[in-house]
Amino acid sequence: MGEKLKLYGFNNLTKALSFNIYDVCYAKTAREQKDYIDYIDEQYNAERLTGILTTLTDMIGATVLNIARQDYEPQGASVTLLIAEDSMLPRSQTQLAHLDKSHVTVHTYPEYHPETCIATFRVDIDVATCGEITPLSTLDYLIGSFDSDIITMDYRVRGFTRDVNGKKLFLDHPVTSIQDYINPEILRRYDAVDINVYAASLFHTRMMIKEPDLQNYLFKTDIYELPPLTRLEIMNNLRREMIEIFNGRNIY
Template sequence: MGEKIKLYGFNNLTKVLSFNIYDVCYAKTAREQKDYVAYIDEQYNSERLTNILTNLTDMIGAKVLNIARQDYDPQGASVTILISEGIKTPMGEIQLAHLDKSHVTVHTYPEYHPETCLATFRADIEVGTCGEITPLSTLNYLIGSFDSDIITMDYRIRGFTRDVNGKKLFMDHPITSIQSYIAPEVLQRYDTIDINVYEANLFHTKMMVKDIDLQNYLFKTDVYELPPQKRLEIINSLRKEMIEIFSGRNIY
């Protein structure tokens, strides 16, 4: 244990961003499906995930206190970072500070299904902060750090803080939608819906990529090797898979 970190007053609001991404691929043989999973497993190993999360930590002005990371057999990886947020010294009668108990985590789940010839990579990321810092500022960076066909996001604010007169504050920044924190050029690539519970300070957004460039979804296969009818079948299969993941239910 190191030295205790001095806190100056408290902002007890806890803000958690849970962020799930899915990347879908077509691999026509069992061998190619296994190779795809191995490729993804290497692309998003614990070392690279650690780099992504430490960059994110720098973006929100926090300090890394501890890193725990692990690669798994046969596939997958996890990284957890304990962070210490920046502290503001009191000025006059106003006291603002951050509780120095925050975290950033990521877990990956590559998998494939031989009968459908589809392989899927899923990453679950969570950024938890206390105080004034909102993890929503990291959204564009996170989306850009992964190949994302489907994205689901939950943002929840818990607890309360007080103003100088003692009035409870259950929200310290304006928000009507997670989409407000995503760059317009990113939103243009996705169909997006919100499911929000404003009374509970709970915000949920789902995104699914609009256009499928088939070559980007083929593993070890050139699109021009496939006859037109086969291309259409693969595109339909990919779209059905995405719609079910996006909807969170079995449709087809």
């Protein structure tokens, strides 16, 4: 990030990161589909999601003010954290003020589609911060916290602040691509596409796993129990599902 900018006056820059992941699994029978949903609900219940978000909050240097969490029936969970950063920080003879109430939320959506025998687990995480905090530094942690086959990310900066000379700043940190904030080792595992609107400080990145290992997508099934043609059919179904989610449209 380099040396921090010296700012003056009221800082109302709002930085919003939307992090959306999909974990895809092949579950052929109704029993496998139910077992997969139960597994996801157990692995990513509200308690564990709370732990992920509190760690994220600590990483960006914020403080948790309040936690609301809920598990749902028949499946899914939600967690919301109200967070705050320091405000009214003294700088020489000047007081730097900024909005200090922000939030972090996560929602899960386990589901399955019996026609293609594909089960999908979706996670939406939204981080909205104010002032000097930026949530982009948490991307490696978020990607590593979930089995991420497809990832879509949106980052938007709104409002403005001023430097010590009074000049308005609509960005207080350099951003050309969300990918710049992701570890290169992680990026090498994915195909990635950017769609950025620089004039609006709007950045969008999509990522899809390059070389999926079929065994990782078989729920309670050993790959060597399946004949080669069946393996090929399953892999084709999985890739079609991933490609359509990655592109956000029906292709096949």
